Amino acid sequence: MTEPTNPEVAATTDPVKKNGRDGKSKPTIYDIAKVAGVNPSTVSRALSKPGRVSAKTQKMIEDAAAELNYRVNPFARALPTGRTNTLGLIVADITNPTFFGIIRGAESTATARDYTLMLAESAESSETELTAARRMMATVDGLILASPRMDDDHIRALAGDKPVVVINREVEGVPCVVPDVNKGIGEAIRSLAANGHKKIAYVAGPPQSWMSGRRWEGVQAACEWSKLEAVRLESSKPTVDGGRQVARDVLSSGATAVLTYNDLLAIGLMQELQAASVVVPDQISIVGFDDIFGADFTTPPLTTVRSPMAECGTEAATLLLDVLHGTEHPVSTLRVETELVLRGSSGRLLRGG
Amino acid sequence: MTEPTNPEVAATTDPVKKNGRDGKSKPTIYDIAKVAGVNPSTVSRALSKPGRVSAKTQKMIEDAAAELNYRVNPFARALPTGRTNTLGLIVADITNPTFFGIIRGAESTATARDYTLMLAESAESSETELTAARRMMATVDGLILASPRMDDDHIRALAGDKPVVVINREVEGVPCVVPDVNKGIGEAIRSLAANGHKKIAYVAGPPQSWMSGRRWEGVQAACEWSKLEAVRLESSKPTVDGGRQVARDVLSSGATAVLTYNDLLAIGLMQELQAASVVVPDQISIVGFDDIFGADFTTPPLTTVRSPMAECGTEAATLLLDVLHGTEHPVSTLRVETELVLRGSSGRLLRGG
DNA sequence: TTGTAGGCGTTATCAG
């Protein structure tokens, strides 16, 4: 609760105010015990599990605690119990807006359930990632790995230590949250086919990206089903800049429509093509993935297969918290839906000119 | 209850040999001491302050630690020392891309110096913010407040407890990192004046936003200097949607150029104006603030006064860490430069039509 | 330089 306009907050130069009795550091359960006239262990009980003490003492203790403005010392609590009310989140690239959704989904879910989130990034390096993960493991109750780059065995090893949830990748034996690409890709390819496209290019992401592989498979399958030709192009990096660089390959591929591993690539590609006077979507249709913030700022606005990243973050955190609280779940993969967001960057192919 | 994590989980890669003697939980300095044949306190010294033990024992201990795959228990360490190697960051709105730069600047700086970052948001509520801040204070060594909404006294109270650095606001007696708006605004207004504009509108942000106030002052001052008329408009919320909603007021204000509190507002405003067939910049020029990710995705790309958010995050974290490490700083405000990023959304006013 | 002993704030185990 919010305290009732308690004592002075002021004391700009005067560091700390005294607690009830003496004039020193933060109040402990001993101070409370003294004020309430009970034993420290009783205070501990009253403050952690409400129900192990009589209603009367409970109230005395709570009053004393409030009066002294007591707060538990998380470290002291963590020492015997090992629990910290803290969740870890490691993202592959904090620069990539794809992860913003995940971060905020996880953060809000965590704080809503009275946990706080620790954030780290791996800078797309599996080594950095592992280091960060190990470091976090010491401090958190559970860990969320978003688009991890380390190999499966390492992930399983971590998961053997404390609960781990993986986003954007499937790891056997570890709970995962992954967008199910099929629906969205199917919609995208059908839309392109209906608009007269015959040859589709897929611009891949980083080789270690599990998700990039799935998306390519999905594109292949959907193309086959729609009797379209699919070619795969490689990108140097999954960024706007990487998208610009791949424009030349896209052009020479002869494809009239291109799906990119993510929206960043799509946006960079579109910029570069337009700079070369290629009209989007009349000459080339572009479809991204993820529907990141800003995907609808472009002209034409970007058609994209939406992956609900914030939902992934939320679901992952929820899953993790449920596991931590014993609300058991089968160790399985949670799939979230993807869908085509049809905007202006894809459309009918205009021949000739 | 929680089940004992006993049976060493598979560990596909065969991680570690069991620790020295027994076959159970995580190794402690006692285990190391046993293996190295010294006293636990010596191990403690060797592992924290390199230099208090002989080179020989140092090596023995390090070897033993490595062999046992030892990691310090952060809580056990934090209990006596109070230090946690953890920094807190609270942002006003985790949904707002403005903060992404700050987050990543702070995160990378922190991990580069072997700290980890805890993230929380206040959802633009001063109460939530205070709650989050108090909670974090218990766990972190220092706190960064980005665009805080609570009042100065509360901030100073927190700062009296542990080191605090504020971003995007000036609080007397607390180290702050703020973009200096003058240069950027000056450039923007001069540019608009040179393009024939006579009346400028400023779309304000949230009332509690210190920065919004400074920007308005800057606009007023610069307009006065350039002999332009300045009017202030209010927005409902500092988002794309808020920008759309304020379009009607902008139109009826009679201004031919508008600066908005942030890029989000500018983008929303531009979308709405264009939907109403107002040509940007021919009929109305738009200038945002911050140069967020995606500001150059629009058509025309957004002219904006760039505030180097990532730099703010970096500087704030650096400042905080320096304070924590005793590398004292005068408690003063660090100003980072702003500059006009001239893109397509502002330009010459085209009369008539 | 290294060992001894006490404590950091909570929780947990056992009596009473």
Added chain:
DNA sequence: CTGATAACGCCTACAA
């Protein structure tokens, strides 16, 4: 239901 009393893992005077 409540009061002692050990841990928990590490740090730090103080002593040797």
